[in-house]
Amino acid sequence: MSQDHPIRTLPGLIVVTGKSFDHEAPDEGDVVTALDTATGQERWRVNGKVDLAGDDRVVVRQDDHSLLVYEADSFRLRWQVTDVHASAVHAQTRAVVAVANDGRIIEHDLDSGVVRKLGRVTVPLGDGASVHIEDSLIVVRPWSPREPMESPLESQFFSRKSLEPIDPQDLPSQLRLNCGLVICSYATDEDRMSILDRESGGLLWRSRPGQVGVPMGGSLLIYEGEGFAQALTEPRTGAVRVDLAGWRILPTRGPDMVPLVIHAGPDGRIRLGVLESNWVRVVGVLPVEVTRCVYRAPLLACSVPQQQIGVWRIAP
Incomplete structure (x- = not known):
């Protein structure tokens, strides 16, 4: 489910996205809190952008460009990487696709963090980017607040199987x-x-x-x-x-x-x-x-x- 939805669920947990309830960290961006469905008590809390990968993994991308993968129930850290510009999760294949600050696009195994595939983004990344994973395609969409809306930064397309770039003219209409x-x-x-x-x-x-x-x-x-x-x-x-x-x-x-x-x-x-x-x-x-x-x-x-x-x- 999209991380933009303020309420998400995992087995035994309700995961709520918002600002800090006690305003301890008003400038830290999103605060994601997991509540026990039986008691309403807080089970864990983390700052950053959070993706729920299936029913058993939580992927956190923080402002310092680190990406961390936790067990959903215990919130035990499984693995982490740094220098991540953007990322997305593909729960069906247990994969995390990350775009590094140096332009590499990397597919990690969700459970171990092992690198499965490597590629390279050749368009300017701008100040930020988003990664969208489809059945056979990965789309990297850079953005920048300095770019006018009528001339957005160029997106780049990659094969899901190989991470090889795909010419937009070769995409199906x-x-x-x-x-x-x-x-x-x-x-x-x-x-x-x-x-x-x-x-x-x-x-x-x-x-x-x-x-x-x-x-x-x-x-x-x-x-x-x-x-x-x-x-x-x-x-x-x-x-x-x-x-x-x-x-x-x-x-x-x-x-x-x-x-x-x-x-x-x-x-x-x-x-x-x-x-x-x-x-x-x-x-x-x-x-x-x-x-x-x-x-x-x-x-x-x-x-x-x-x-x-x-x-x-x-x-x-």
């Missing part, structure tokens, strides 16, 4: 994703999704600009912008099976990927529902206003008023 019964295709020069037949590749229908699709059972869930759901559709025709206007999809972690949605009604009540094949089954009403939520069965954790975290046990 369309990104095709498995959407269950159909293929979801995204053209690089358009802000909309095309739904293609799995067998022939022919166009079945197109979404509105900004929409994306996620397979869910035998349906296709359409949403856009910050997880706002639009509809549960019939994949091959786009016909609406369930109108989800006003419902927000909750990030879900863990093996039980229950499709939870939340809705703030005109009466002020916060309804929590489970998305079924052709309807939303309301499973409860939350007693307070909530903002950012994440679910790991059976616990739902949300930001609530007065800078607190509310935790509920949900059994859909």
